[in-house]
Amino acid sequence: MPAGAIAANTQFSVEPISNTLPGSPGIAYRLRPEGVKFAKPLTLQFTYNDADLDSTNEEALFMAYQSNDGIWRMIPKTQLDITQKKLTVQTDHFSDWAPYAMFWLTALKDAVKPKETTSLVIHTTENFLLADLTKNEVEIAKEKVLESAENVKNWKLTGAGKLVPDAKPFLANYTAPEKVPNPNPVTVSVEVHNFIPPGKIPGRGATGKAILFKKIRIYDDTYFYGTNGGVEYNTLQHWFFEEDGEEVMLIGGFTGTIAHIGLYLPKASGPGTYRMNMQGMVYIEDFSQAGKLLYNTVYTHCISGDDINAAGSIEIEKVETVNGVKYITGNFSVGMFKFTSCSPPVKQVTGQFRVRDRRSY
Template sequence: MTKIKRWISFFLIPLAFACTKTGSLSPTPGTSPLVTAAGAPAGTAVTKTIGVNGGAITSTDGNISITIPAGALADNQEITIQPVVNKLPAAYGNAYRLTPHEIKFLKPVTIRFRYNEDSIKNTVPELLGIAYQDQTGKWFNAAEAALDKEHRTLSVSATHFSDWGFFPYFYIDPSEALVDPGAQLDLRVMATVPEDYGDIPQPDGSPLMQPYQPGSEYFGAWNYVGGGSLEGQGNKAHYQAPNAVPTINPEAVSVAVKMKRKGQFLLVSNITIRTEFHIDYMQVDETEVHAGGLDYPSRLWIYGSFGEDPGKSKRAVKINNVAVIVAFWTPGVIACDIPTLGPSSSGMVEVLSGKTSAQKLLNEWLVDMYYNKVESPGGALTKKVNLVLRFRGDAEGFFKQGQVPMVDETNLNKNCAGIINMSAGSYTSHTTMDGCGDYTVTWDAIHELRVDRKKNTEAGGLSGSVVNKPGGFDIKIRFIAEDVLMSHRKFVDCHSGGSNNHVPEAIEIQGFHETIIPLRFSQSDAKASIKAGEMPLQTGTGVASGLYFDVTDYVPANFTTRLYWGEARPKYE
């Protein structure tokens, strides 16, 4: 299938235009500073030790780097970059947690972000700023960012660490849209600077604003050349698509932003008119239903433009050339009942209506995820679970403007499972204070114990939820296997006596229940892999039941919980 990439163009037109500066930085009524929760980890962290001679560190995705000059540090220091979910307006890629937060550099360091056309598709580079978040959740403008358009970077000097990201001062919403012929769409321009904003960039430490629609005086004319119509004034416009697919598709709508400095800036939104027959995106609901008159193992939702249902005799949906059941057909969405396993559970999807057809690849991935919980020094007592997780989905594209997901979240695929493989282990601790004596815990081995997937509504076993996201899946995992680990607990008193108990224990995934685990594709491509990743290591996560330590002997770093996964290649490469 030919892959078409839609580009959104941005234009900077220098004009002899100037406005008088205003010194006020206070937000007007109706605007308020931006305060958000801290972003959850969204990728693999990187750590490097840098000393007095300086050095540099770059994130694993290459989108942020830190350059530390000689003399900025008085001693060796571990520097970490952790990608996190971006809570800034427009959410350009990830934000980044730079640690340690409490560090104060003796000289300014350089923080450099890399951007590309896709990541700033609703503004222009000249309207980008860099921001950081404090411990209360408030976002602040950093110092003036240096823009390098040739290398597509934004750089700023700083003497402290926190959570950092880049954002637009003004942006158009939506930046792109996919609509049917004759459809209508409202557009607006949003701002993150105070209404009476003075210069851009804002001074270092000034608050970032909640996105709002600024006054109409900051905008020039709206412009559109196409077969439809546009009514625009100030910060908003109303677009009506042509009744037929235009020759130039997508169509461009633009508005001029009047800056309080020389120049005029055009924000551009590209609006694509749906072709007569096309698949945009596919989503699998892995929740089997056998009630209420419905009976299917899983359901495939196909989003696109298909026209009215021509009738059963004139339409079909096939996966790997095998016809599947069409539950219903609408111009924008088709639902099909598909098996959870077998040749027609994933593969090339073909939608046919009369002599018209469209194809798209529904791929499949098998992710090996590993849980290790160390409950004794040295790791002799370590609970281990291998989660074998199967996912089906569309790695190329996502929902378009105006498309509403039919499923917000789904269960794990029915063929997911947890496998417990643990060697026998033993550890003895000695206490001299309360309960003086030797405490020995011995675990029996567990070999190839399979724990099957259950629905979220069912107790025990492996369960969880999956949410389709741009570029991958967000998942949540719950796992508990009751009474599968035989634990032998022996106590020998310092003076006399003791006890010897044999207790069955549960094995469960602790520390990550209801935590979002981000699985991300290697690229936007039908045959992309799911990238390897790891959740932040947890320390001090608990001692094996039956072991005791004097306070002076307890070292939290000896007790860790780790959750990580390897790269998953697609079934169809």
């Protein structure tokens, strides 16, 4: 903080929160105190990783904040350092901050069975291409598809299967091969052109092109994969859930030093979104191969004794019974605390899963 930015001694804090920003590839943070106007601008810096770029491109990344009126606003003058993977802005206030992608690519299903088809769509926010990027900030409107044909080019598939671009430029359909391929997942990419006029934003728009990527996994029965602190993990094992009198426990495996992760939900949880809440038994644990608890979505502050919950949620997309076997499909994105100090560091963990009843094995 620059000298003279604030007159009195002030306590500052940074807290991970649930991210409500459309087109945001990372976790959001609440910077406090809110509502304080600094006499000199402060520098905020966000570090992204390769996992944050699954669906978007670093050329499309900016920082954004949410004000008290609930509106998110992006900062066109966000400085991008591709080498260091950093986004930097100057601000005279604290609030909720998150990275924002001008464009991102989504799949109706991130995981499909052999011969199954899924659709891919390019998203942006309403009227974004008409925004005046010379302003200090631009309001982020509601999410929409990118309908401008002149901005979309060159749908491409890397891997097995078939990709067919639709007559609508923002849409393509992918069909998986007859059996699970190797390598797996496959990658779909598409180019977005001319979204920043040259010279409008220093260091931006020099090429006028961003390539969006989306990975699609092909599976036979169950799966459990995602990112762990920005590093991709995947397991080829079959994973399961089990129920007792109070909760549902979903187990997934990690590669490397992490053996498995456990997701805990109230018993008989149906489709819906479940926020991190220890009282509601919605939490995640991350264990080492020796069975030692490394990370959790909740920790007890060593001085105040308060339970602190990380930002994030588990989404149950589908609960189904196939040939007499019960399956649960969903995803999660959470911040997780490491038990090292009063203010433990937080890492981001994401996952996609389809698990079956353990009793069926």
